[in-house]
Amino acid sequence: MGLTIWWYYACGQENIPVGTWRTHFSYNDTRHIAIAGDVIYASSENGLYYFDKEDNSIAKISKIDGLQGEDISSLYYSNDHDLLLIGYNSGNLDIIKGQEIINIDLTTHSQINDSKTINHVVGFQSYAYLATDFGVLKFDLKKLEVRETWREIGAGASTLRVNQGVVFHDSLFLATDEGVIAANLVRNINLLDHQNWIRFGVADGIPQTSTRIIALFDDRLIAGISNDALYLYDGQWQMLDILNGASYTFATGLPDRVAIIQDEQLSFITSDLQSQPFANEMVNKPQEVIEDKEGNLWIADGRNGLVSDFKGPFQKYAPSGPFSNEVFRLYHHRNSIYALPGGYGASLVPLGRENGYYVYTNGEWNNYNPQSSDLNIPEFKDIVDATHIGSDLFLASAGYGLLQIKDNNEKVIIDENTPGSPLENLEAAQKRTIIPAIAPGEDGLWVLNYGATNPLHIYKTDGSWQSYSFNLSTAKYPVAILLVHDHVWMVIDPDRGGGIFVYNPADGNGRYLTELPDNGGLANVKVRALALDLEGLVWVGTDNGVSVFSDPYTVLSGSVDAIEPIFENRDLLTDEKVTAIEVDGGNRKWIGTTNGVWLIGDNGDEQIAYFNTSNSPLPDNNIIDITINQQSGEVFFATSGGMVSYRGAATASKPEHAEVKIFPNPVSANFKGTVGISGLATDAIIKITDISGKLIWQTQANGGTATWHVADYNGRRAATGVYLVFSASKDGKDTFVGKIAVLN
Structure with missing residues (x-):
């Protein structure tokens, strides 16, 4: 299938049209690179991007533009045919030809159910040879079709994983899980027959065992067997006494040397067989390297993205994006989106993430973490929530208490050791001051302190605290908070009983809402999300669909039963695990689940849209959180595979027109x-x-x-x-x- 593409919305574009998507992936973990003249292509964990040396532009290419996926496993550019080949872990192939993306389904050629990853591509004459987990595909670069599948080329006609390939003296040499094998590409040989492949072994000077890398080197070959050694071939194999015992991951021949990556270290081997380790502060986790015609190095780095000495000192050439694809919670403030990468496991055990937080404003991401030196507080990990009180930003941590960043950029940690603080550390031997959620109130900051004797506090604007305890033991374990006028709604940890505890701080009355009739009537006691809509209704996301409290101000007395909106003669999203609910400016509900996201009408009886990985650029169906820029209508989705956004058709409004x-x-x-x-x-x-x-x-x-x-x-x-x-x-x-x- 061919799709014509035009990349209008380059990196940094502030607005996108209604009904369109954009990605917000991290490009720090860059894995593969290819050079096409003055254009350097690079792929990361979630997509493709390129840098044009001629105009210094950077642009992203993703599923939005027509790619089949994000799980790119290899890149190859054919100079003779002006084609960029993009291989995937799924076994599929995309080809960029000019301004056209051509999708090719190669999985039909594998005829196996195991891994189909395209590990490497090498070209020769009019063909590309795709090294995969199930053998080799001979791909015609003129007709853009598979000509042959060499699948049973292992010993005894078995399926063989091929890691890398190189053409040497008209022969294709392959680094495989059974060692190095080779076959001539010019002679009329049936390479479907495993017996027509030469297998190198001990008698030839190289062990016949799993070989990870192979590269052309000064009219010779070099191959690497992980945890063993490098071997040189010039008609006979011989072991080299350099860079031995390492775990090799990549090799490529450069004009006057060969590049080897082993144990996250880049080294070069010169023509006189001397090794030269490479070191630069911008290169922390090299994964691939290539050299352009001017002699500039381009390095795919797993922490700094695409790195090059193109302009002198090594610097980064990658799109704007969050520091990491791990996002636990999203927060919207004014015209900015905050992405919080912290998190916790069962019983709210912290994960130890030190990635700080990321802010998206006017089309650009800024990352604040110890790595970028903008948040030089390494002992404040696992940031899971954020809000503002006035001009001060408050960040909540699963383990380290609160961080207040004042308007003058002064940073103050508030934890159990802060004078006057009532916050409680659950384990003296380690940091377990768990603040799973915070919320701004009229009098100050509402703070949840998971597992503490007083699990609810308000940190007032004058610096004083007021704390609340409850007779209900389950209420000690709140994980989310929603303020409904003068009542505090708290979601209880599903692993600690679940449900919702509603509390009125003014008179001390509280009520525990569960799935029991007359006492909540929730669709399921395991609650994952709360939202207050524009008409004052509270929407509840559970492990079995959605419940709604149509009169939330009366839940503290009398019989209380939530209603389940009816859609197509059944309860709304019944059997779906609801993970997030957000209300847009039209009072419509964006509901995230483990199976994608629904846009539901204001009353819950109309499905306006449904998005998943099959019909949208969502990188994963598991929706972790949703937030909306109410000024622009752009809806942001945090998923298990990264973050994307969609320009919705609703925004916050006022009674009168303003800045139309x-x-x-x-x-x-x-x-x-x-x-x-x-x-x-x-x-x-x-x-x-x-x-x-x-x-x-x-x-x-x-x-x-x-x-x-x-x-x-x-x-x-x-x-x-x-x-x-x-x-x-x-x-x-x-x-x-x-x-x-x-x-x-």
């Missing part, structure tokens, strides 16, 4: 998406007419945003011209008039 924006405008001929009109009055009525006043389209805003699909009521695309936008508040008192230019 129309995007994109003008609408280009090749734009096939939806125009967004934001900054509208709440639920405004919008009419779009041509310049003569003929009505083309009418709609109503979701909160403060309306959309137009650039077509009339019959689905015909609007003709080239200028169109007028008339918007009025629901009472008709506040209006706006704008223009949209359409180019065809």
